[in-house]
Amino acid sequence: MFLLEGIKKYAKTDRTALINRGERLSFAELDALSDAFAAWLLDRFGDDRTPVVIYGHKETLMLPCIYGALKSGRAYVPVDTTVPPDRARQIAEDVRAKAAVDFYDTGMVADELLNADKLREVLEKYRGREVSSENWAKGSDFAYILFTSGSTGKPKGVPIAVENVENLEREFGRFVDESGEEKVILNQISYSFDVSVVSVWLGMSRGMTLYTIDHEMVENLGELFENLEKSGVSVWVSTPSFAEMCTPSEKFDASLMPKLEKFIFCGEVLTHKLVDRLFESFPQSKVINTYGPTEATVLVTASEITAEMAADELQIPIGEPLGEVRFRIVDEEGKEVPEGEQGELLILSKSVGPGYFGRPDLTAKSFFFDDATGRRGYRTGDAAFRHGNLYYYCGRLDNQIKLNGFRVEIEDVENNLVKVENISRAAVLPVYDGEKVQSLAAFVLLEKPDGLTNLKRSIKIKEALREVLPSYMVPRKITAVESFPLNTNGKVDRKKLKELL
């Protein structure tokens, strides 16, 4: 597998694999530690190929666990600390994990549960054990399973096979770097979001150094800028939201990151405003926009944004489909629409994954096999149109949104709200600032009067929600209503509710 081969190759050099808050991990050390973790998994569970859940954030030892799982033929299931323990435990249960690593002692359940101390003991004990490449995950074996917001109120698992990621490498690898030189790539995206694959797989396999930017740094702009300056970063990978967080500062320019060759963006709308700011402040750096859902392995388009695109009154394009990828834009009957017309974007590609984990019903709805191209297909739920070779994104056809780069199903929040004590019904609305969702607002119907002020009630509900939902999914504003406006179908009339915002 290209990723693990890359690590083996660079383990013979003195290259640095990871810089994490001043701590350095060499490729040689990473190779040895991941072999040790793989040897332990194989000793303990043999070749059963059950996924390994890893709960943590950007701890240095997350990487040996990720690569160790792959070296033992297992998929890794990264769960970020933004996910509350209850939801994390649910994920471990769903994938029937036998081994789990929990850097935060959240009470996860697995046959073998390692906290940070136990993990260190295991790595020490198995140090020096090499694992044959025969054991590595390959072909249609799952490489990772990521959990995204699901409309039922439970997260849904998206497994991606090794061969899917190999296709991403073939089609997109050159956009990351072609030089083979030792360069630094940003490691900011949580491992539980698919955009991290660009750094963790494509960056690593070319011997690049991951420079970690963790949650704490993101929350403290002073620390963040200090780290960006120290990083010596050549390749920036993030959602547009993260770059937008940096742009208000005057310091955010080429003198902060003089080696920066390119920004690679993925995951949400790239605005003209951001492109203009980057063109002005980083004249030597390219801006590459990419688009894709987790279900089709991170991204399936890429385009360098040109001065003409930036000047065009059309929105910034999501790019051209990568070499082997085919797009089809269809109307409600599934008929292809002419150029320039909007419809649902279908992706046909070797990057389209096997479906949803343990959910054949959901898989059948969104995934299909396309006889004409011999490729697997995925119905994105995204509205788009084509203009020449370029594709343009026009929003969602359902209630999924992006909030600060995070994918959220509105129904996920609603279904968890009605589980909160004394709430009988709930409706959640995205609050927009221009093209982007800025926050969520919820309206709730109480089962019985609670005598609380709206503020007190809102604090109580938010506390309850934080137990079950990642913090970014908790609505900023929660208002109790006496009744919901209904439309003629008897459904909540969201347009009327919007007027109450």
Ligand code: AMP
């Ligand atoms: P995720 O699975 O978290 O990567 O989310 C996938 C969804 O994010 C897509 O279906 C789109 O709705 C949205 N998305 C991803 N990339 C872009 C982009 N470059 N521009 C606009 N929306 C995007």
